[in-house]
Amino acid sequence: MARSSSSSLLCLSLCLFALLSHTSQGRQQWQQGNECQLDRINAIEPDNRVQSEAGTIETWNPSHQQFQCAGVAIVRRTIEPNGLLLPSYSNTPQLIYIVQGRGHTGIMFPGCPETFEESQQSGQQQFQEGGSSQDQHQKVRTFREGDIIAIPAGVAHWCHNDGNEPVIAVTVHDTSSHLNQLDNNPRNFYLAGNPQDEFQESQQGGRLSRGQDERRKRRQGGSTSCNNLFCGLDSSFIAEAFNIDESLARKLQGENDNRGSIVRVEGQLEFVRPPRRIQEERQQQGGRGGRFQPLANGLEETFCSMRLKENIGDPSRADIFTPEAGRITTVNSHNLPVLRWIQLSAERGVLYNEAMRLPHWNLNANSIIYAIRGQARVQIVNENGNSVFDGELREGQVLTVPQNFAVVKRCESDRFEWVSFKTNDNAMVNSIAGRTSAIRAIPADVLANAWRVSPEEARRLKFNRQETHLASSRSQSFRAVA
Known part of the structure; x- marks a missing residue:
């Protein structure tokens, strides 16, 4: 019995891996065309x-x-x-x-x-x-x-x-x-x-x-x-399928419903839900080995009760935080596993007045930015060094940043908030400026020869920006590097 169960789990795992791989390949093939x-x-x-x-x-x-x-x-x-x-x-x-x-x-x-x-x-x-x-x-x-x-x-x-x-x-x-x-x-x-x-x-x-x-x-x-879907079905078929009369079947077809x-909702919407206090007590009892033990039937229960949401608006959950500049919170398949199935992820950002989201590009995803509040100046550059967008992004607008296009944002109001939807379950970003940027990872002599600048200028280029992703206009600039 144990061997059969282990074989079934292995088979299911391989099938899921094949599905996810096929999903990723399907997107790549579609985008190539x-x-x-x-x-x-x-x-x-x-x-x-x-x-x-x-x-x-x-x-x-x-x-x-x-x-x-x-x-x-x-x-x-x-x-x-x-x-x-x-x-x-x-x-x-x-x-x-x-x-x-x-x-x-x-x-x-x-x-x-x-x-x-x-x-x-x-x-x-x-x-x-x-x-x-x-x-x-x-x-x-x-x-x-x-x-x-x-x-x-x-x-x-x-x-x-x-x-x-x-x-x-x-x-x-x-x-x-x-x-x-x-x-x-x-x-x-x-x-x-x-x-x-x-x-x-x-x-x-x-x-x-x-x-x-x-x-x-x-x-x-x-x-x-x-x-609606019932409109294309014969009312007699609907009645037979649900074991109801045809008058009720016709109501399912949206008769005179504008x-x-x-x-x-007429009145209040009623449905079954556990009181929050009782639910928390039962969870605590189950965790301590008390009398309440949640029913478990393996993968079926995991699928049927999988977690489908994650809050990325709460400031306490920020992944990147700079007091003078703002914060960024991400959700991907690591903290919300269902995203591995649907191959999407998201980023929630806040910039304070005149703060900047340092220049960067998305390694493996397109990014669709929705402006929640405020406004920002945004610049996007393609592979030929041409500016494809240089303007304001205001509340309620959408802006697309294609994969690998360089982008930079600067807040032009007291506060700019946005959410970016990304077409990969584990979207990755590479910064152009900052402490963890591609420029910081290049030897100073390479930078000096690439741009025909002095060694001192190359060091300033590498080390003058100590922040990683967000920078305030009040941060110290043009510091000499020994």
Whole structure:
């Protein structure tokens, strides 16, 4: 029995390794066929807006050259208090950053049990009082400002705002992922409602998929469209599949539902969740070897209960901190293992007034920068030494930095905050200036001959900047090096 179990685990591990390797190769092959000859990059705002009953969805045209180069699509959702983003799934892996607000999200993994359930006693009491019978569902996760949430391709999820302020969430779809075997168009498959297309043809001439084009023609013709998955199924099939009557089956098809993809919850959203105090006590008891022992069934439980979020907005979690300049926090597959599956990572940064993120390049990833607050001057340089961007990046704008292009940021307001989504689960950065930079690693004589400067000037070039990644304008400059 032990030998059989060990063989199964080894086989599964090899399969996962092969899948991850294939995923990485798939991205590389896709990008080799994609021309990233960018002479000009722009900081751009969303060009499409869809209004729903309890929120808005804004998208950037995925056909824009810089997004085609990076192989991504960008969405910004604003969910009003007590708003519910209807259940859906996508053909692409997604990485979500919570810019503002808090709430709950349900992420439904296929084949996993409903581990959150009401007790039989409470269920019987509800039934006797005329309410519904006991409920069972998969785990519901909380989120707050600063959280990064990973959603694998094809996994359905929903989101509810239970706070007093709007939830603002920015999502990157990795359309170039090997996990997406359709095409490079981002697609959301809704299980409920009658949502409008989030990625419509923009003024820049984006190309629609056949399904998107058909739905647009129906709207222009004045006919009532139906855009969730049940719309294409015969109501008798739905009724038979769920063992319900056809009138209820037709409701699943979104009859006369014009609320959009973000709807307002009537009353309060109720679901099963453990009280925080009881949950913490049980975890402590289990850790001390007490009576409570969590159920364990190996890899299945690990998959079904995997951690999908990490907070990178909390200042106490900063990986790089300079009191006068700012901080940087990263999340990758080392501290959030699910990112190895979806092959994405992120960086959250804060710069103070006139502080600089020293010049650097991304070794193994494209970087998609979303400006959260404030503004900064950014410069990006390509392999020919040409400036492809030299301008301001302001709140709400997106800027793409292709792999290996040099980039530098300087805060032009009291405070500049950003989040960068990167197309590698373990994105790496190489600095051009600073204590751990490529220039610092080169012998002074090599620098002197490369730029035809004196040995003293070469030493100043190497040693005058002691910071690693962030530098303040108030830091000492032009120090003589003996």
